Amino acid sequence: MTKTIVVKIGTSSLTQPETGQLALSTIATLAETLCYLRQQGHRVILVSSGAVGVGCARLGLTERPKAIALKQAVAAVGQGRLMRVYDDLFTTLQQPIAQVLLTRSDLVQRSRYLNVYNTFQELLGLGVIPVVNENDTVAVDELKFGDNDTLSALVASLVQADWLFLLTDVDRLYSADPRCVPDAQPIALVSSIKELAQLQVQTGSQGSQWGTGGMVTKISAARIAIAAGVRTVIAQGRFPRNIEKILQGEPLGTHFQPQPEPTSARKRWIAYGLVPAGKLYLDPGAIAAIAQAGKSLLAAGIKAVEGEFDTQAAVQLCDSSGNEIARGLVNYSSEELQKIRGCHSREIPTILGYVGAETVVHRDNLVLT
């Protein structure tokens, strides 16, 4: 049966750790594997990092640049080289590919989000393998995916993929970073988001020398993807053929089982496409109402408002410690919410001088995170 498969490969797998030069045999095997999947009739998307790493190698830089303008310039050098290599390999295998460079803002605006969706559908319908990366050269800090793990999960969610493979330089997720904790325990299966929280995996904050985000971003990417119904696997990038083995049922890597009832496409856009513009701190009663009873958020349950935003902005709904419980689109601006927070809905017309919505976030616009 045709499956939609998103494969993300990180810089640490695409380049030689010692020199930063391209790991050509890995990339060639990856190309062969993805072509094999296409021949099996699957729809395939590759999310490839490496623009900054390859750009550094091309320019003789020995460290990942920290200054934003330099990083953006280096990415512009590396992205072209990377695509050249991919196109040579895939063309040899008679497989057309496409370059898709995205920024966060492409997913924020609903019309652009739908446009990106349509473009992916057309490319996949044409039998093309889209090669996706963040458009590092133009991305601004406030509107960035920041790492390709998140980007790949958002792409997998957008196209409603069946599988997301996060290929990296370790063979799976461990209870702690195996580089620092030699007796860290391998984790084969994570069966729910709740189980993931209970496992209390230690990730450290750092990835490998050239990678961005380490395991933290892979775990949060897995969370986004499984909520969208996408089975996610963290696996070793040096052996791309393992993807075929995993699809045939071999127990390799760490599997994250998808949520049985995926969140709807619109709610996924609210939760992960939009960038939250503020925070609403809720009292325990409001948290129980939205999280357990599936109700809308009313002004009475809001204790504090953070940030400045207009009506219809996306905001985070948090407990008193600031832990996010849900996201939603607000029916009032931050200025209005400062006046009506803690009040009963029937008082709103008197306080604001007009009749507004009864709810602050309607349950149709609210998604638990």
Ligand SMILES: Nc1ncnc2c1ncn2[C@@H]1O[C@H](COP(=O)(O)OP(=O)(O)O)[C@@H](O)[C@H]1O
């Ligand atoms: N709990 C953990 N299990 C496995 N690897 C971990 C863990 N915590 C941190 N890591 C580190 O994450 C690194 C992979 O992240 P990163 O360098 O960003 O890879 P990539 O370039 O593939 O995105 C591994 O090399 C490993 O040292």
Ligand SMILES: N[C@@H](CCC(=O)OP(=O)(O)O)C(=O)O
């Ligand atoms: N967009 C950046 C990649 C950022 C990133 O997430 O890198 P990695 O952790 O290696 O997957 C690049 O192409 O260099």
